[in-house]
Amino acid sequence: MHANPTQAPVRHGAMRAQNLGLVLGEVARGGPLTRAALAELTGLTKTTVSRLVADLLDAELVREAPAVSGGERGRPGVEVSLSGDRVAALGLEVNVAYLAACVVDLTRDVRVRKVIHRDNRAERPEDVLAAVRALGDEAASEASDLLIAGTVLAIPGPVGRGRVHNAPNLGWRDVEVAALFGRPVTVENEANMAALGEREFGEAPADFLYVSGETGVGAGLVSGGALYRGVLGVAGELGHVAVSSEGPSCRCGATGCLEVYAGRDTLPSSEALASGDLSALEACRSAGHALGVALSSAVNLLDPGTIVLGGVYAPLFPWLAPAVREVLAQRLARLRPALPALTASTTGPDAAVLGAAGQVLQRVIREPGTYAGRSGA
């Protein structure tokens, strides 16, 4: 175990829980792995590793299979890898124009995925939350062989401590989302979850700014693989970065925010763009220009290595990217040694709901003790 000399000795139960997490973490990071390799990686004895692996097998958090490359010293080896047979996560998302739910197992295999398109602005928050809860129940019932270890709900607006202070695009104000949901749930910002989804289920590097283009525009900053949340947990509100401070009014109460120029409602369809419709091309160029201005401010402040355009921006990337790149070059090239890479999301519209489920899986891998608790130490 990881000794920490500044703290009192760890209780036996806590030590076992910590070591279970240590072993499962190595399996998640580098598996399949033999017990001998796990002992080496964790610094635990082979006897301890064997006992912990037995518990994890018993809980169906891991499975074993003959090693492809054979074992050490000529003996046939058995390797341990994550098992998707039992524990899973429920990811939920409320957005302006749809609800989404997914069940993802511990191997990150997406087992169920559900989307309902509807206008959530027209309904009361409690009704929207009841609808997304029902969608989640439906998804979970289609994976009834799995144990749902937890639920994370993504919301398009600043979220702090389970509460939405103001999500103007949904028309929600001071909504106690976690309390209204009526069941244990962690409430998170949609762009933050999409950033984590892109990192875990897509191809994003360890440092990047994910941009979520929906009715509103949000962003999630991942730095060294971890989400930057800010002091109140409401960092990344790219949609309200000023493009032109004297510009048109935004739903947030300010003027000239990015959302006014480049929110979903200002964007043409990719069909119109592909057919070469001139006004569609001009609308896309204009939104791309505003997005470039706001992103140049974000790059000046955050210096991310990569910008990933997600949400509705992903399918429009071929038309948006040239305008964005042009503005980034105009505003940044003389000052900075290099411009950030600009790429399209590879997880698409599912990024947020996948990232929400991924948060639950990360917790299970850190703290598997709850699920591997029956067979004793």
Place this chain on the structure above:
Amino acid sequence: MHANPTQAPVRHGAMRAQNLGLVLGEVARGGPLTRAALAELTGLTKTTVSRLVADLLDAELVREAPAVSGGERGRPGVEVSLSGDRVAALGLEVNVAYLAACVVDLTRDVRVRKVIHRDNRAERPEDVLAAVRALGDEAASEASDLLIAGTVLAIPGPVGRGRVHNAPNLGWRDVEVAALFGRPVTVENEANMAALGEREFGEAPADFLYVSGETGVGAGLVSGGALYRGVLGVAGELGHVAVSSEGPSCRCGATGCLEVYAGRDTLPSSEALASGDLSALEACRSAGHALGVALSSAVNLLDPGTIVLGGVYAPLFPWLAPAVREVLAQRLARLRPALPALTASTTGPDAAVLGAAGQVLQRVIREPGTYAGRSGA
């Protein structure tokens, strides 16, 4: 020592160096402390702590004195605290209108402080660097009883790997500052060093955005007590955040940057403001408005708990703050659960040069082995 089971055993010399840093770190954080308290805090045996403290005393990195409150169990105790008698740091700063140097000892006592006002735009980088090096030598010679453990030089522009890509306010482009300096030096961004100076020598909390108002405008984000640097090390360029993307040209090549509206050259003197000069008041209100717009974008992205206005903004705070607060409220209040606190720097114009010296002291405290190496293990 801190065991790390995933790595090979640490060599004896490396272990001793690590433990010296562990003990000195506790003294710096919580001193004065008895040897018994240090043993408890570090998890090392009292014998090991005594041997390490002897080395640190020998190197004059710590000193001892009778405990004010008496020792444990009635015995008179002796407490160990940092010593300012030997090791010190040299902080240097090049800014547009001045050069600065300071010598700060290990107890953070500022022993020498020098400033020369001059227009550095008029000279070649190599001449400016020679002048600041000479100023540093002068400062060091006035503290000849101290051993200068290192030099950090703060520069007003984006710095990466000892190199300034482009500092338009100085007129520097592709300047290899570290190489030109001709002596071992670490080159850092001025606003970043000022942020750390405010944290270590002023009254800033663990999470804040420091704003450095000089000819250019920079910022340093401190999150959980640590500087956020970005991928290329050039985060915090608040001066080039867009206020109005179609606004006047900036020296950086972009348009409508904050610097155009609120750089030092646009600001009136505090004398003119104090005397109630109407055009001075209007100039300050207008700069404060632009600063508020750029800061609202920064708050949307970074969610800092506190904003500290430094550099030339600090003395103008009484006149600037109302306009800044008004814009922050207009642009942020409806969307966010709380507005960040807005305060004036308490370290004043020395923030960057103090922060630069502080960086050297932090390294000495982390790695005191170099200075406490003679008396053997």
